Amino acid sequence: MSLSARVSLSTEALALGPLDGRYRPAVAPLVDHLSEAALNRNRVHVEVEWFIHLAEQAVLPGLAPLTEAQKSGLRAIVTDFDLNSVHELAEIEAVTVHDVKAVEYYIGRRLEALDLEAMTPLVHFACTSEDINNLSYAVGVRDAVMDVWLPAARALVEQIAAMAVADRATPMLSRTHGQPATPTTLGKELAVFAHRLTRQLDRVANTQFLGKINGATGTYAAHVAAAPGADWQQVSQSFVSGLGLTWNPLTTQIESHDWQAELYSDITRFNRILHNLCTDVWSYISIGYFQQVPVAGATGSSTMPHKVNPIRFENAEANLELSNGILDTLADTLVTSRWQRDLTDSSGQRNIGVGFGHSLLAISNVAKGLERLNTAADVLANDLDHNWEVLGEAVQTVMRAEAIAGTPGMDNPYERLKDLTRGHRVDGARMQEFVQGLGLPAESEQRLLALTPGSYIGLADALVDHLKR
Structure with a gap:
């Protein structure tokens, strides 16, 4: 015997999809705008406003201006829309087999109470669904x-x-x-x-x-x-x-x-x-x-605490x-x-x-x-301290700048740093020893010797100021 043959879970209280079940609290605000019920309420809203608009524009012979009470009563059809309205519309649609036509009839039922029964043909006037x-x-x-x-x-x-x-x-x-x-x-x-x-x-x-x-x-x-x-x-x-x-x-x-x-x-x-x-x-x-x-x-893993x-x-x-x-x-x-x-x-x-x-x-x-x-922050700092080779970019770029300025001995900077760093772990002492052996001008040498992986961040801090807040 299948499970479905033994027990039925098809009730209104149980959802087929997680958004209407498990995750409903997180998405509930959308229900008032994008649910089927909200769509029907918005249809009523559009139909009512079209009715009022046509009357105010006096586009047809015989249209009399609506009273403020009538306009308020028409708009109350929208503001009073509730679960009973949803069920009533469903009953009408079961007969019409057309959702928008059901809305037209739903509004028409309420016009007599507003002394607007004679204007029923104005509902959905010249409209396609x-x-x-x-x-x-x-x-x-x-x-x-x-x-x-x-x-x-x-x-x-x-x-x-x-x-x-x-x-x-x-x-x-x-x-x-x-x-x-x-x-x-x-x-x-x-x-x-x-x-x-x-x-x-x-x-x-x-x-x-x-x-x-x-x-x-x-x-x-x-x-x-x-x-x-x-x-x-x-x-x-x-x-x-x-x-x-x-x-x-x-x-x-x-x-x-x-x-x-x-x-x-x-x-x-x-x-x-x-x-x-x-x-x-x-x-x-x-x-x-x-x-x-x-x-x-809270439990992270069911077996690994x-x-x-x-x-x-x-x-x-x-x-x-x-x-x-x-x-x-x-x-x-x-x-x-x-x-x-x-x-x-x-x-x-x-x-x-x-x-x-x-x-x-x-x-x-x-x-x-x-x-x-x-x-x-300690983990980030430790990771940086174990990767001094990343300063190879800074060193070879300074060497390039010095070569352009005419400093001797600055040939093949990329290749020399590649030999030093690729496939090797370079600690701070080895990197500083290499810099000191390059023959750089004192100012450039000191600038590189002062660098650490943690301080080699360029303008990163200042770039955050570009955030639009």
């Missing part, structure tokens, strides 16, 4: 980005920037190609990530959220047939702008979704840079540059990859529609919240992981 959907998605995505995702991402970047400032002068051995290389500072390396991430957030913050309301094929044909004297382009533009969106004047039946593709590409780029941070921090933890602060009562695993960063890596898988697919597919309309975008856009959810979850995990890190 995509007129309502594109605006509803734009409102939902905009609010999810501006109210939830962007503040969380900015807070994380501020956290990284603060760590960069705190460790701006902490020397660290670089590892280009995984090998010991010219030292830097831990703060400067973190500042690079903060700077890169900030550029992407600035792009996201400047997103144009486009919308249209122009009929079945974007021509206003039904609008003009019903009211040829109205300036329908102005009516459309003022309505879309009134929703806080950017008007798209040229579309087919659908708004072309190019803005979505641009936004998702920017977010996936942010995700990829953050993924890079995770792998670097994970690696620094593995070589002891960071110490993880244990959480009281000494371990504190970097699970926050590993979890973030996986969720960033999942987010990018979804958002990359949306960016690739949403920009294409067969002729004037096909419905591939409809199914795809229902996963927008999932893409954002995995990114938001990753941001939360990285923030929590960074909170539990302490810099092991």
Whole structure:
């Protein structure tokens, strides 16, 4: 007997996906903007505002101005939208087998109480479903980005920037190609990530959220047939702008979704840079540059009690990859529609919240992981002290400068330092002995003799000042 034959877990209390189950607390703020219920509430919002807008514009004969009480009552249909509304819409849709038509009927049921029953035909007037959907998605995505995702991402970047400032002068051995290389500072390396991430957030913050309301094929044909004297382009533009969106004047039946593709590409780029941070921090933890602060009562390994695993960063890596898988697919597919309309975008856009959810979850995990890190300055210093050969770059470059200045005996500087350092460990005494035997002018010799791997950091400390804070 299979497990499914013995017990059923198909209840509303149990989630199929982790974002609605295990990780719900981390992503819950997105539910108010990108869930199915939020989409339906936004559809009601768009339909109600279109109704009010048409009445105020007096585009049709016989339209009387709405009273303030009627406008307030119409908008209350939106603000009163709750779980009972969700269930009622589901019941209507079970009959209509059309989600947007269900919204139209849902609003129509409430007009009699507002003494607006005679104006029921004004609900969804001259609209195709995509007129309502594109605006509803734009409102939902905009609010999810501006109210939830962007503040969380900015807070994380501020956290990284603060760590960069705190460790701006902490020397660290670089590892280009995984090998010991010219030292830097831990703060400067973190500042690079903060700077890169900030550029992407600035792009996201400047997103144009486009919308249209122009009929079945974007021509206003039904609008003009019903009211040829109205300036329908102005009516459309003022309505879309009134929703806080950017008007798209040229579309087919659908708004072309190019803005979505641009936004998702920017977010996936942010995700990829953050993924890079995770792998670097994970690696620094593995070589002891960071110490993880244990959480009281928490278990690292189920069998090895000494371990504190970097699970926050590993979890973030996986969720960033999942987010990018979804958002990359949306960016690739949403920009294409067969002729004037096909419905591939409809199914795809229902996963927008999932893409954002995995990114938001990753941001939360990285923030929590960074909170539990302490810099092991002694480990970084010890690593530097065991790699004096990295000063070979400084020595051969000073020799080159002296050769240009005419100092004799400065021939083949790179090759001479290669012979000294490649394949050999060079300690401080051997490096200083080599420098003293070069015949450098006193000032240059003293400058090199004063260098240590820990002080050979150039302008790394000052570069942190380029962070935009």
